[in-house]
Amino acid sequence: MIRHVVMFTWTPEATGEQKAAVPAELAKLPGEIPQIRRYEYGPGINPGNRDFVLVADFDSPEDFLTYRDHPVHRAFIEKCIDPIAADVARAQYVLPG
Amino acid sequence: MIRHVVMFTWTPEATGEQKAAVPAELAKLPGEIPQIRRYEYGPGINPGNRDFVLVADFDSPEDFLTYRDHPVHRAFIEKCIDPIAADVARAQYVLPG
Numbered sequence: 402m403i404r405h406v407v408m409f410t411w412t413p414e415a416t417g418e419q420k421a422a423v424p425a426e427l428a429k430l431p432g433e434i435p436q437i438r439r440y441e442y443g444p445g446i447n448p449g450n451r452d453f454v455l456v457a458d459f460d461s462p463e464d465f466l467t468y469r470d471h472p473v474h475r476a477f478i479e480k481c482i483d484p485i486a487a488d489v490a491r492a493q494y495v496l497p498g
Numbered sequence: 499m500i501r502h503v504v505m506f507t508w509t510p511e512a513t514g515e516q517k518a519a520v521p522a523e524l525a526k527l528p529g530e531i532p533q534i535r536r537y538e539y540g541p542g543i544n545p546g547n548r549d550f551v552l553v554a555d556f557d558s559p560e561d562f563l564t565y566r567d568h569p570v571h572r573a574f575i576e577k578c579i580d581p582i583a584a585d586v587a588r589a590q591y592v593l594p595g
Contacts, residue, residue, distance in 0.1 A: 406551050443591035451589035454503050490587040492548035494540035
């Protein structure tokens, strides 16, 4: 299994509506992209740390790349993430088992 | 459930031995800190992204704090992380279910 982890810091100008759209739209992606095995995300609960986290699991590196480049995923990033992301930290690692 | 996610970027000077000590020492922590429910970590596999990721799950915010401040955990950070960490990104979020 491959785990993809992303942490977002929002811009100071990001509105509550824009921030709320992120989990609302993420909820639709597993129905559109069958390569997603687990998809667990939420707003950071401790001020001073990152604002939002996504943890996504895939069966293989190829499935992760299919997800990464999927048009529905790219459209989500362009619409919901790019306008409010001040910083994005990413990594992928091999999940045991 | 509370999920704690941490991503590390190592310094250019970090040695292979120092980097290998991180997962080797992390493997000991669940045996020492019973509040840890899940503990999944590994080196980042894509150059240009973060170098190491840890995803840790706890039953409650209190259990997370017990872990965070546990002497065994603090000793691990001081010995293995602080000497080689160029950047650390952290967040905690509520895990559904």
